[in-house]
Every structure is written in C-alpha cells, then in structure tokens.
Amino acid sequence: MADSIIEIEQLTKVFYTDEIETHALSGVHMQIKRGEYVAMSGPSGCGKSTLLSIIGLLDTPTAGRYQLNGKEVANLDFADRSRIRNQEIGFIFQSFNLIGDLSVAENVELPLTYRAGMPAAERKARVQESLERVNMAHRMRHYPAQLSGGQQQRVAVARALAGSPSILLADEPTGNLDSKNGEAVMKLLKELHDEGATICMVTHDPRFAAHAERQIHLFDGKVVAEGELSQLMAEA
Ligand SMILES: Nc1ncnc2c1ncn2[C@@H]1O[C@H](COP(=O)(O)OP(=O)(O)O)[C@@H](O)[C@H]1O
Ligand SMILES: [Mg+2]
Numbered sequence: 001m002a003d004s005i006i007e008i009e010q011l012t013k014v015f016y017t018d019e020i021e022t023h024a025l026s027g028v029h030m031q032i033k034r035g036e037y038v039a040m041s042g043p044s045g046c047g048k049s050t051l052l053s054i055i056g057l058l059d060t061p062t063a064g065r066y067q068l069n070g071k072e073v074a075n076l077d078f079a080d081r082s083r084i085r086n087q088e089i090g091f092i093f094q095s096f097n098l099i100g101d102l103s104v105a106e107n108v109e110l111p112l113t114y115r116a117g118m119p120a121a122e123r124k125a126r127v128q129e130s131l132e133r134v135n136m137a138h139r140m141r142h143y144p145a146q147l148s149g150g151q152q153q154r155v156a157v158a159r160a161l162a163g164s165p166s167i168l169l170a171d172e173p174t175g176n177l178d179s180k181n182g183e184a185v186m187k188l189l190k191e192l193h194d195e196g197a198t199i200c201m202v203t204h205d206p207r208f209a210a211h212a213e214r215q216i217h218l219f220d221g222k223v224v225a226e227g228e229l230s231q232l233m234a235e236a
Helices: 048-055 078-088 104-114 120-133 149-162 179-194 226-235
Strands: 004-017 020-033 037-041 063-068 089-092 167-171 199-202 214-219 222-224
Touching: 004 048, 020 048, 020 222, 037 048, 037 179, 048 167, 048 199, 078 089, 078 104, 089 149, 104 120, 104 149, 120 149, 149 179, 167 179, 179 199
Parallel strands: 037 199, 037 214, 089 167, 167 199
Antiparallel strands: 004 020, 004 063, 214 222
C-alpha cells in the first residue's frame, strides 16, 4: 500500500531476564498511513513503549514483519537501523532527553550532524526554523536546566522535527508536564499534524488520545478493539 508509512504484521517481542521470559508483544498488527495522527493507549506494562521503540528502530522485534516506507526494517543491523532512524524518525520522550551540557541550539543540531553530506549552513537553517516552529528560537543559547519542563519538551519537539522525519513518535509526551504545559504540547502536535505531519503518540490520558484521528488500544501485548478493551479492563 503506497500510502502506508508503517505496516506491522505478527510482531512479537520477548525479553529474557534471569530465566524469566516476558512476552511484551504477542502478535501485533497495525498500519499507519501518511499524514495520520494515531494515539496508542492501554494499561501500564501492556507493551506500548516496547512497540514504539520497535517502530522507532530503537529496538528490534523477536519475530514478525515491519515495513517502514515500503522497506522491510525488522532485521536490519545496528548501523543501517541507526541511519534509517536518523532520517525517518523523530522521537519525543516523556523525560525530554535533552543533553544537559549542550545548548538548546546544539541539542536540536546534534541529530543533523550524523546526516552524511548535510552542510553546516543547512543545519543552522533547520535549527533556526524548527526552534521558531515551536516558539523557542529566543532561547537558542540557553541550557536545558534553565528552561521549564514545557519549554524543554518544545525543544525536544524541535529536535524531532529538524530532520524532516517521515513520522513523529511520542511516548507519553505530557507525562512529566503539568496540565497547562501538557495542553500546550498537545496543541503543538495537533498543529504539526494539521500541517501534514504523521504522528503516533502513546498516552494514557483519554483527553489527549481524543486529539488523534484514530485510537489503537493495546492490552497484554496485543492490539484490541476499543469496546474489547473496556470489557477486558472491567473483567480484570
Ligand atoms: N528491557 C526490558 N527487559 C525486560 N523486560 C522488559 C523490558 N522492557 C519492557 N519489559 C517488559 O515488557 C512489558 C511491556 O513493557 P512496556 O512496553 O514498557 O509497557 P508500557 O509502555 O505499556 O507500560 C512489561 O512487562 C515490562 O516489564
Ligand atoms: Mg511505557
């Protein structure tokens, strides 16, 4: 399907620790189309972060198929995975993950320095442009510790945007923010989506999930339908 950015089939992930097997994902099927805004929710431990890490090429599945932009990426080696991640994926984390001893501008520029052949002038222009996009250009020379949580998350969004990725992935992006800053980050993601960005966001806040066009519910390592989830939750 030409308009699918993400196509996942029969994806499983098993973690082995101290002779314990954890089946974090047990046969996930999903698709995300270009320009879609998808929210993923489900109870703690159901596999949301594991799935997002695999989609974001931070981790590999135990089995299954994963096509990103029509290319099979489930079994790439570390170097290819890093390169494709750098080009195709913008990641926004709950805890911002900015580097404390780099300035705001340097944090946003860092992923671009791994792009083979991108001239310094283009890097600077992209840093400027993406910080303007999130209204943080005036804090370019600040350091993360000098910013509020909401401002740090906006910088993290700028860092995710700077490389013009195919898809933005956000894992509980409002989890460490108060409700006012959380709302502001949600509004920003909504605007980016309205401008054409493809977004997959993990959240367990139904108010935020409602910003998305489509909601995927996970339960026990599987995608379940909305009705099924409330049933399962009621029975649990
Ligand atoms: N690196 C890991 N090693 C071992 N078990 C893990 C690891 N990461 C996640 N898990 C386990 O996999 C399951 C799914 O975790 P996770 O994807 O973080 O859930 P969620 O994000 O929905 O809360 C949990 O049982 C968790 O303990
Ligand atoms: Mg999680």
